[in-house]
Amino acid sequence: MSEIVINIKNSEITYPIEIKNEPVSDLYNKIINVINGENYLVVISEKVEKLYGKELNFPKSNKFILKDGEKEKNFNNYQKIINKALELKLTRKSSIITVGGGVCGDLSGFVASTYMRGINFIQVPTTLLACVDSSVGGKTAIDTNFGKNMVGTFYQPKCVFINPNFLKTLDERQFKSGLGEVVKYSFIEKSCRCDVEYNLMNFLSEKFNEINQRDEKTLAKLIEICVNLKKSVVEKDEKEADLRRILNFGHTYGHAVEKINNYKKYTHGEAVVEGMRFAFNLALKLNKIDKNYKFFAEDVIKKFNFPILPQYKSEKMIDIMKSDKKAEKNCINFVLPTDYSVVDIFEITENILTD
Ligand SMILES: NC(=O)c1ccc[n+]([C@@H]2O[C@H](COP(=O)([O-])OP(=O)(O)OC[C@H]3O[C@@H](n4cnc5c(N)ncnc54)[C@H](O)[C@@H]3O)[C@@H](O)[C@H]2O)c1
Numbered sequence: 383m384s385e386i387v388i389n390i391k392n393s394e395i396t397y398p399i400e401i402k403n404e405p406v407s408d409l410y411n412k413i414i415n416v417i418n419g420e421n422y423l424v425v426i427s428e429k430v431e432k433l434y435g436k437e438l439n440f441p442k443s444n445k446f447i448l449k450d451g452e453k454e455k456n457f458n459n460y461q462k463i464i465n466k467a468l469e470l471k472l473t474r475k476s477s478i479i480t481v482g483g484g485v486c487g488d489l490s491g492f493v494a495s496t497y498m499r500g501i502n503f504i505q506v507p508t509t510l511l512a513c514v515d516s517s518v519g520g521k522t523a524i525d526t527n528f529g530k531n532m533v534g535t536f537y538q539p540k541c542v543f544i545n546p547n548f549l550k551t552l553d554e555r556q557f558k559s560g561l562g563e564v565v566k567y568s569f570i571e572k573s574c575r576c577d578v579e580y581n582l583m584n585f586l587s588e589k590f591n592e593i594n595q596r597d598e599k600t601l602a603k604l605i606e607i608c609v610n611l612k613k614s615v616v617e618k619d620e621k622e623a624d625l626r627r628i629l630n631f632g633h634t635y636g637h638a639v640e641k642i643n644n645y646k647k648y649t650h651g652e653a654v655v656e657g658m659r660f661a662f663n664l665a666l667k668l669n670k671i672d673k674n675y676k677f678f679a680e681d682v683i684k685k686f687n688f689p690i691l692p693q694y695k696s697e698k699m700i701d702i703m704k705s706d707k708k709a710e711k712n713c714i715n716f717v718l719p720t721d722y723s724v725v726d727i728f729e730i731t732e733n734i735l736t737d
Contacts, residue, residue, distance in 0.1 A: 384606050388518065388613050390538065390620045399518060399542040399613075401605055403598045406547055407437045413504060416541060417477045420502075423467050425490035427482030430508050433551050438481065444470065448486050452645040455485045455525050457533075463493045477502035477540070483509035483556075484516035484650065488534070491522030495537030503539045508548040510560025510601075511651055514567070514608035517542050519616040519629075525645060529705055530637045536621050544609075546601040557596070559651030561686055566631050566654060567608045569679065571723040573628050576614035580607045583682070583723060590685070627727050631717040632657035638702040642694055655688040664730070665718040675722060696736055704732075 383402040390396070413422075424440045431447050446466045448454055467478070478501060480490040487505055494503035507517035523534030549557065567574075568582040585607065586593070592600035612629070619625040636657030639648060648656075662679050665671045703714045713729035720726050 384602070386606070386609050386613060388538070389617055391617055393620060395538045395620075397538060397541050399544060399609055401544045401546070401602055401609070403546050403602055405437075406434050406545060407439065409506060409543060409545065410439045412543060413479055413506075416504060417479075417502070421470060421472050421476040422479060423463075423470055423472060423476070424479045424481060425463060425486055425493070426480075427486045427508070430482050430486075430548075434481075434508075434548070448482065448489070450485075452485055452525065452640065452650070455489045455523070457524060457526070459489060460493060460524055463490065464497060467493065467497050472497065472501065474498050474501055477504055479504040479506065481506040481508060482512070483507070484512045487512055487516050488521070488523045488531070491520075491537055491539070492524055492534055495522055495535040500537065503537065505539045505542040507542070507544055509552060510549055510557055510605075511563050512560075513544050513546070513549070513605045514560060515563045515612065517544070518609055518612045519626075520620065529702070530640055530645070538620075544605055546598055546605060549596055549601060555649065558686065558688065559649035561593070562632075562649075562651030562655040562688060564604060564608060565682060565686060566629075566658060567611050568682070569658065569719060569723060570628050570631050570717075570725045571611060572721075573723070573725050574611040574614045575618065575625070576611055578610065580611070582607055582611070586682070627715070628717055628725050631719075631725050632661060634703055634706060634714060634716055635660040635699070637706060638699045639691060639694070641702050642698065648689075648691060652689055652691065655683060656691045659683065661716060661718050664716065664735075665720070668718070668728075668734070670718050670720045670726075670728075675719065678722075679719070700732055700735055 386399045388397050424444055425446045428447050428449050446463050478490055478494040480487045491503055494501055505517040507513045520536050520538035522537050523531035526532045568586055571582050589600050615626050632654040636653035639653040639656050662676050666676045713731055716728050716730050717725050718728050
């Protein structure tokens, strides 16, 4: 077992992240212990409810079951969950617990941050993507017709329980989607300014088979590395004023891919991988990296066998990227690679993208 403590500098917020391989049924007592006799609502993803509902043992009356898919991260479900919290008479001392992937976590975190101006929020991530990324750092959101994550808050959880045992039932596509964010961390590691040098790129190469076979210990270590890299970034810049922007590597283009396909066709991780491919090409075009690094990166991506997505019309993609909340004036902010595991932020004008 390992425990990582997040300590946000400016807001004096501290919370633990436990990473432990244990029977899923052990979670119930842990959570009941944390909520300390107060009322609670569990927001659980439909698939996770089917697979683990009995073992988790939460009473039906305290559960909101969220249908699967990115399209469920919307206002309608936000309102339904708020209504359920009101029905249950949750107070400011109550907790919202999320059990599921990033969709469930982002949406219920947004509810927790706004219900009575903010109540306790506990994350139990059950996808690889949620374990390595979305359950840590406090970004909550819902999507709108105008774009992804357009409404949301920064709201840190009270604690996070990561149990890699959940990952055994994840289908291959979703497992690989999480690996997309893992590979992202390997490309940005040195820019995360972490005290420990993990060399995630080497770890991915050395432990390739164990990762793909979902060896529990290897996955726990992989999650630990990614969480520590994210910790290093969010502790220094909780609200994405500066350093945290590097976590968006692959996301500017990736979010546009998700949007252009109405959030239905590709997973978040698949879109981010496509965004990283785009960023490597752009970086080479702008002489930020040499050909060797671009080929090396392509090999890393190829090795994991991520799907190659179609090319989209650049004008349409630019329009979507310009409406991203990270865009400024007439420029689109891109995180681009500049060296092995190093990235930087660049303001890119439209003409460079259409050339
Ligand atoms: N808040 C953040 O910092 C942050 C960071 C990265 C991504 N995100 C968001 O995360 C979302 C993507 O999250 P995701 O990849 O977890 O997708 P997801 O939440 O849609 O989950 C993927 C699928 O896996 C199923 N599932 C979950 N756990 C399972 C398990 N243990 N066994 C079998 N099936 C299981 C779900 O029901 C769902 O069908 C996106 O909305 C993205 O914007 C947020």
